[in-house]
Amino acid sequence: MQENIKGLYAAFKAKDARFDGRFFVGISSTGIYCRPVCKARQPKAENCTFFRTAAAAEQAGYRPCLLCRPELAPGTSVTDATADLVYRAARMLERNCGSGQSLREIAERLGCTDRHLRRVFTAEYHVSPVQYLQTCRLLLAKNLFTDTDLSVLEVAMAAGFGSLRRFNDLFKKHYQLVPTALRKRQAEAKSHNGEITLALGYRPPYAWDKILKFLAGRAITGIEVVNNDEYLRTVKLQNAEGQQFCGWVRVGHRPAENTLSVTVSESLLPVLPEVLARIKNLFDLYCEPKAVYETLQVMNTLQPGLCVLGTRLPGCFNVFEMSVRAVLGQQITVKAASTLAARLVAAYGTQVQTGIEGLTHSFPAPAAILALGENISGHLGKLGIISARANTIYQLARVLADEKNDFGFWGNPEEEMQKLQAIRGIGSWTAQYIAMRAMSWPDAFLPTDAGIKKALPDHTPKELQVLSEAWRPWRSYATVNLWNTL
Template sequence: MITNDNGLYAAFVAKDARFDGRFFVGISSTRIYCRPVCRARQPKAENCTFYSTAAEAELAGYRPCLLCRPELAPGTSITDATTVLAHKAARMLEKNCGTGQNLDELAGRLGCTDRHLRRVFTTEYNVSPVQYLQTCRLLLAKNLITDTNLNIIDVAMAAGFGSLRRFNDLFKKHYNLTPTTLRKQSAAGKQKNGNITLALGYRPPYRWEEMLNFLAGRAITGIEVVKNGEYMRTVHLENAEGKHVNGWVRVGHKPKKNVLSVTVSETLLPVLPQVLARIRHLFDLYCDPDAVYETLRVMNDIRPGLCVLGTRVPGCFNAFEMAVRAVLGQQITVKAASTLAARIVDAYGTPVQTGIEGLTHVFPSPEAILALDGPIENHFGPLGVIAARSRTIYELARTIVQGEIDFDLCAQPEEEMKKLMTIHGIGSWTAQYIAMRAMEWPDAFLETDAGVKKALQPNTSKKLLEMAESWRPWRSYATISLWNSL
């Protein structure tokens, strides 16, 4: 990150997408703040003040630019934050901005006091967690007003505001215009089918085809479909009141705009922040590809083209679903694991109506697995799952339900991996794989994996670990690069 104003202004003049989301520019002559890629008329250097977050710019009295739309800026990856705790807290605030979660609950999940979290967060982001949360809600609302045809009251509720009056007051105070005025100025009104389509930004380049190929090869029949350059899946979540919500999501790519187009069914509006956060995780939208490549390009000394700029680590949308599939995939082919997962879905998943061919069920929850009568192998055995793996899946469900393992932005992935390996049937490979995809751990490395060995043959696992030391802290990206090279 550039730290001097001259360097930041030079990056702003260059409109370099690599800096998008890394800083924001407050312009004193207009009292608006912009992304560094904004194409508006270039302001003078003396009129520019630079901020690390949108929340900090808004706290200073600036309102978001209607042209570059700061709400579309990509976020920052784990290693970008000097304080991992603050980074985790920011992600959780974004994900839960539609709920009433307070700071005490957030701090408890992160294993610290609210006082410590507030101090660390303010040091890292120059705003308090409450101010950051408020900006998250306002920017999500602005996105919905601009890009959808939702009623203003539905926008307010989806963004986590307790009342329409409070939403209107805050919006006018921060942005100097009312939600209705913004709606009239925008191009909204195009979406008439009841679905919600928004854009999520990323830092280019993005290897979209490689991401789709990975997901397509592991898609579970009934749950996921990859077709015509898009990814689609069913969704099951709980809203703030604990009510179960079902629906579907479709994700496409708009490379000219450096965004993913995300369409969700209207039924998911009550859990929209959760859905968007999971999509960002699944498609690794927080990644800074230049920072990753700067470290991993040494891989090309082994073989040209081994590491390609823009490679992402596929995350997951449903951590339990992905973990079950990882257990099923032990010592069998990717295709065979998908077949077994599809049988479990067909037998124990919940049917849903989506209107999309191939999307018919949601994956069984950990609670549903624990509720099955009798030994778990009696249920999964007839589906072709061996008894040992059936019991591993059951134990995995139990630890999740009882809160013994945290997959959701856990503060210490390495500690969670140790907990995973206490479950009979989960070894280092499975724990590393789950951490890489479910916990956003960027430094997992699967030295015993058959694909990794094949890509770097004839090296031994011990030699591979030695080679991978120079790839820290991006060994997860190195693993994906090796798989892609095959």
């Protein structure tokens, strides 16, 4: 990144939050690397080296700053990746840093060979995928040491290190500290009492009230609660060995720090990287809001305030849950769809003990729906779900039971939407909606959607489609902005 050192140093000197997570600064006089928003004393330009990723800074021998905490930096935005494959690979490595999944398995998931992935990843980020993965684990461990009182062994296992000895050796090699020494430098340890709280960074501004209102309006009774300006939900996940882990998460907002606080029940520590990755997706923490707004501010010529800087694209925590919710919402109101989803959860969901009022169940897995058999309409009809919707849900469960078809962010949206529309009962609206929320596809658009037509009543769907061309590649964000005006 040294070709633009003058501009990067200017952004570092200005503490410009727009660049947080887009580059890191190695400081030769101290041997540490910082985020561009670090508030420590400004180093001289000749002492600064700029890196695309934290992994590259660590491979160059720099240690993470204890003041700005690089582990809190927002993840790489899709706008930053010249190669979409590399962007998706980086997110998969973050998500799977605790699973033990091999690079070959990740490459297969992305539809390429591990040799090709290694080559393009190194060309883009100047570190190998393995080095990037190692840094993800080390930074998660540092976050846990700083914000919790978990033991060294618990931290090592939660961060994805299979060996305590290897963890201690790597931590000491990279950070020139033993893990317990880092903890001694922090304030009084936090007692976890069956839960831990971590921080996840984002690029400001963040329209927290709008995304919380969106999620509250679609919350499924028994699974999700929005209360006291926080989002809470149950969690049921399995690890690479097939072990099931149940618990809960609570997400709040810390605007002064540009972070979300994420509290996780201790029962979910074995799948912590997966939980955090899903939270990042749900709350769109990879977004670069000013880049989105630069394109979409033209919407305000149609109606003042139509596009709001900081609007996020609500993702999802559970793809099957959100997809079923989308199917149930076809041609009925949001409230009616929530009622049907709640009935489905009460009848076929798994009970989860959380000790939190309103959080009682996890959503039925695809296997639980398939276990009902071909006469699915007979079972779901008793809940008020019409036969056509019941059969669509059954076919959706059959497709998602195949691990190759989970419609995650690593898939090609165009191809995955074709698979969705091959399911009887899923048309363009539902496929686009699932791509928008499950695949984090930024360019979905729903010209026939009732909410969009209500927000712009003077335009036909055909006119809306033409109008939306000026909003590419952020039409998903345009859609959310239109919904938010209702």
